[in-house]
Amino acid sequence: MKTKVLVTGGAGFIGSNLVESLINKVDEIIIVDDLSMGLKSNLPSSNKISFYEKSITDYKFMKELLVNERPDYIFLLGAVASVADSVAHPIYTHEVNQNANLFILETIRQNKIKIKKILFASSAAVYGDVVELPKRENSEVRPLTPYAIDKFATERFVIDYGKLYGLPTVAVRFFNVYGPKQNPKSPYSGVLSIISDKIINDKCFTIFGNGEQTRDFVFVDDVIHALLLLIDSDLALNTVYNIATGRAVSLNQVLSSYEIVTGKTLAIDYSTPRSGDIEHSLADISKITSLGFVPKYDITSGLAKYWQSLTDK
Structure with a gap:
């Protein structure tokens, strides 16, 4: 059929x-x-x-x-x-x-x-x-x-x-969510695609706050x-x-992992926190894991595959 x-x-x-x-x-x-x-x-x-x-x-x-x-x-x-x-x-x-x-x-x-x-x-x-x-x-x-x-x-x-x-x-x-085909130049882009663009173009990345805010990156x-x-x-x-992955990762951890993956050092500017920004986000994924879902990628392996997709172009 x-x-x-x-x-x-x-x-x-x-x-x-x-x-x-x-x-x-x-x-x-x-x-x-x-x-x-x-x-x-x-x-x-x-x-x-x-x-x-x-x-x-x-x-x-x-x-x-x-x-x-x-x-x-x-x-x-x-x-x-x-x-x-x-x-x-x-x-x-x-x-x-x-x-x-x-x-x-x-x-x-x-x-x-x-x-x-x-x-x-x-x-x-x-x-x-x-x-x-x-x-x-x-x-x-x-x-x-x-x-x-x-x-x-x-x-x-x-x-x-x-x-x-x-x-x-x-x-x-x-x-x-992050990965290949995410457009860093769009105003609705995820933070990881913006970071990737800054690394590729040797530009400074601005962190609003101290970088300890966490997200569940998948x-x-x-x-x-x-x-x-x-x-x-x-x-x-x-x-x-x-x-999601059920794991919280801070922005500082993301930057550290990405520098290891890319072998590059990212220039960072710490700025005043933005009003309304949510400090921490983390998912409980037990409902979908009960169906057999197991996230394959942690932040380091995911960033490595993402970076490879960007540099293979």
Whole structure:
């Protein structure tokens, strides 16, 4: 039986890494991406891929695509990923990050499209400034920005559409993902891609604070492994999972590891802490590890593979 997969945001950082992994596992991959954040050059060349440069807010197009193609699996990765953009343009980002995904769910429901699994990409941003560590899926959520509000609301829509209408759904909360194809020049880029860019170009990196703030950094290959596990698991149904390593790493530790990996010394400027920055973040991943997920990369091995991808170009 042929397997057809739809990936929204498939030309972006995580989406394109997912597509690369899917190439040898499925028969057809449909990608919808307006390239506002992604790059078509991120995608592998394959006759299995059908690419549409469209916004997921083009509802006429999305309805026709879903009804005509009837994919087996859907990965909802398309989003305005910039928190700052969501603060500056809350209505626009709400349309992309929530309404467009709700429209996809409703189109599937109304047209009785038989789906094997729908996976929605949410974010650890939903936890906001909750002090409790580690963050568990049933921890308090305190979304502080339009981006975080939309991510949490949409994951609830995804989960409860599953419970109300019998759709097989699952949601994931990404922590600090890093790896190949992350764009350091984008305002929504992760800190590790920015550090990488500074090392490559021998520029100074600014740390806001003392560098002891911690994050749960997860290499993109581990993220893809988790997504594929959840999309296939009958146990991962109508619920949400943290995707991370379960290990906290300080920014100073990251810089030390990266200097060892690259053999270069990074110029650092310590500046005043930024108001609103979250000091510590750490995931409890016991829920997904109970399904067999084991992160393969620690910060050093992940950075080594990331650096190799940057220097092999």
